[in-house]
Amino acid sequence: MYNRDTGAGRKTSDPYAFSGEGPQGSGECTAVLGTMTAALQAQRTVSNAAIHAAVIKISSSKSAKGCAYGITFACAQTELVRTVLGRAGISVKKYMGG
Numbered sequence: 001m002y003n004r005d006t007g008a009g010r011k012t013s014d015p016y017a018f019s020g021e022g023p024q025g026s027g028e029c030t031a032v033l034g035t036m037t038a039a040l041q042a043q044r045t046v047s048n049a050a051i052h053a054a055v056i057k058i059s060s061s062k063s064a065k066g067c068a069y070g071i072t073f074a075c076a077q078t079e080l081v082r083t084v085l086g087r088a089g090i091s092v093k094k095y096m097g098g
Contacts, residue, residue, distance in 0.1 A: 027074075027075050027097065028072050028073070028074065028075065028097070029072065029073055029074070029075040029077075029078055029081075029095065029096065029097030030056065030058070030070045030071070030072050030073075030095070030096045030097065031070050031071050031073070031081060031085065031092045031094075031095055032058055032068055032069075032070040032092065032093045032094040032095070032096065033068070033069060033070050033071065033090070033091075033092060033093065034068050034069065034093055035068075035069060036055070036069045038069070038090065038091075039055045039056075039069035039070055039071055040055060041090060042071050042085055042090050042092075043055050043071050045084060045085060045088045045090060046071065046073065046077075046081055046084050046085065049080065049084045051073055051074075051077050051080060051081060051084070052073065052074070053071040053072065053073045053081075054071065054072050054073075055069060055070075055071055056069065056070055056071070056072050057069055058070050068093070075097045078095070078097065082095075
C-alpha cells in the first residue's frame with residue numbers, strides 16, 4: 001500500500017496514474033493540487049457532488065517545488081472526482097492512491 005509520508009509504493013512516470021500498489025478503489029486516494037486555495041476550491045467542488053474530501057498538506061518530499069496541498073477521498077470515487085474536477089476546470093498535478 002502507498003504511504004504518503006514515506007513515499008513507499010510503486011512509482012510511475014505518468015502524473016495521472018495511481019502510485020499505490022493496491023487495486024484502484026480500495027483505501028484512500030489523494031489529488032495533489034499545489035496551493036491551499038486550489039485544494040479548498042477542489043474540496044468544495046467535490047463536496048457539491050456529494051463526495052467526502054478533506055484538505056491535506058502534502059509532504060515536501062512528494063512535490064517537486066516543496067510544500068503542496070491536496071485533497072483525500074475514497075479511491076472508489078476516483079473516476080467521479082476526476083470528472084467533477086475536470087469539468088470545473090481545476091488542474092490536478094498528480095493523483096496518488098492505494
